[in-house]
Amino acid sequence: MANKNLVKPFYDPAKSYDDNFDNGPFGASKVEPYVNQGEPQFSFLGIPLYAPFGIAAGPLLNSRFVKFALEAGFDVPVYKTQRSIQFPANQFPNVLYINIDGDLTLDRAAKPLIGRRSASKPVKELTITNSFGNPSRGPDFWTTDLKKVRACQGKGQLVIGSAVGSIKEGFSSEDYFDDFALAAEMVTKTGVDVVEINLSCPNVATEGVLCYTLNSVVAICQKVRAKIGNKPLVIKLGYFSPEQEPLLVKVLKEAADYINAISAINTIPAPVVDESGRQALPGPNRLSSGICGHAIKWAGLDMVSRLAAIRKKLGLKFEIIGVGGVMTPADFKDYRGAGADLVQTATGAMWNPGLAAEIKKSLKV
Numbered sequence: 001m002a003n004k005n006l007v008k009p010f011y012d013p014a015k016s017y018d019d020n021f022d023n024g025p026f027g028a029s030k031v032e033p034y035v036n037q038g039e040p041q042f043s044f045l046g047i048p049l050y051a052p053f054g055i056a057a058g059p060l061l062n063s064r065f066v067k068f069a070l071e072a073g074f075d076v077p078v079y080k081t082q083r084s085i086q087f088p089a090n091q092f093p094n095v096l097y098i099n100i101d102g103d104l105t106l107d108r109a110a111k112p113l114i115g116r117r118s119a120s121k122p123v124k125e126l127t128i129t130n131s132f133g134n135p136s137r138g139p140d141f142w143t144t145d146l147k148k149v150r151a152c153q154g155k156g157q158l159v160i161g162s163a164v165g166s167i168k169e170g171f172s173s174e175d176y177f178d179d180f181a182l183a184a185e186m187v188t189k190t191g192v193d194v195v196e197i198n199l200s201c202p203n204v205a206t207e208g209v210l211c212y213t214l215n216s217v218v219a220i221c222q223k224v225r226a227k228i229g230n231k232p233l234v235i236k237l238g239y240f241s242p243e244q245e246p247l248l249v250k251v252l253k254e255a256a257d258y259i260n261a262i263s264a265i266n267t268i269p270a271p272v273v274d275e276s277g278r279q280a281l282p283g284p285n286r287l288s289s290g291i292c293g294h295a296i297k298w299a300g301l302d303m304v305s306r307l308a309a310i311r312k313k314l315g316l317k318f319e320i321i322g323v324g325g326v327m328t329p330a331d332f333k334d335y336r337g338a339g340a341d342l343v344q345t346a347t348g349a350m351w352n353p354g355l356a357a358e359i360k361k362s363l364k365v
Contacts, residue, residue, distance in 0.1 A: 009027055052343060129292070234321065
């Protein structure tokens, strides 16, 4: 049974990506602006913040969405990950509800989950799948649009620009890595104060998810650093299982000289089917898609606590952005307690744009 009390999110799953892009934000975007008071009491990468909280790359499609997020009190919004080329969105639908009880463990994620057009859970227990494909209107659009939203950044706020590489016909791995650097350089030239690169997306060149290939991570970080100069760099990682801990340690040690912060996690991939057992999201390579929201909080917390432990043990200097299943002020506090210097949400903010105000109230800022 659908949850009739669930508000329409500012990204409307019932509409296409392009409709959302051109006409959103929708629904729950009708929220009272949050007015920050006094002086910023927190910081991230040396940048003063009113609250170490924001929205991760994904639902903030363009400057209108980011402006809304800033006005709602999300002090660190990430403009949706962009490319050096135009790139279409995956076929509609792009968001489905996953009505799962409890944690989406890796064992559970190995088996098909049912994706539905309606939800039966309250917002604080909401889990979804999203499958956008990292679309981009191209740099002619987004570089101008990102400059526009950078001008909306107020005192105690930070807009982050996010980039990903694109594979073109005839590209070698080296060419692909160079394209990461090109996209990151384009982000830098918009004037944003921090750049993020997404290493947790599928690399269709042959390697699966990039962050699990040590040499690829290091090569991309080197190339990006050479292009962006001293601009702070965030790398976004997926979940590393306990068995992958040695690999995670190597990634952190070898990338340490090039990065300033790590964002974790993105999503947990799982096969998503309809109630008849058929692939729920149409199109090639879309049986498996990223699961986000309440059910992956355990994985985000686990990664943050392990990143903090490795950082301390090895004496590394990177800061940590905790992401995954942040739906309530209590979730925010759990991430801060686990060692996150900054906390971000996506699903939680989409359905509750008042979440930043709730968290700031809990912080008394």
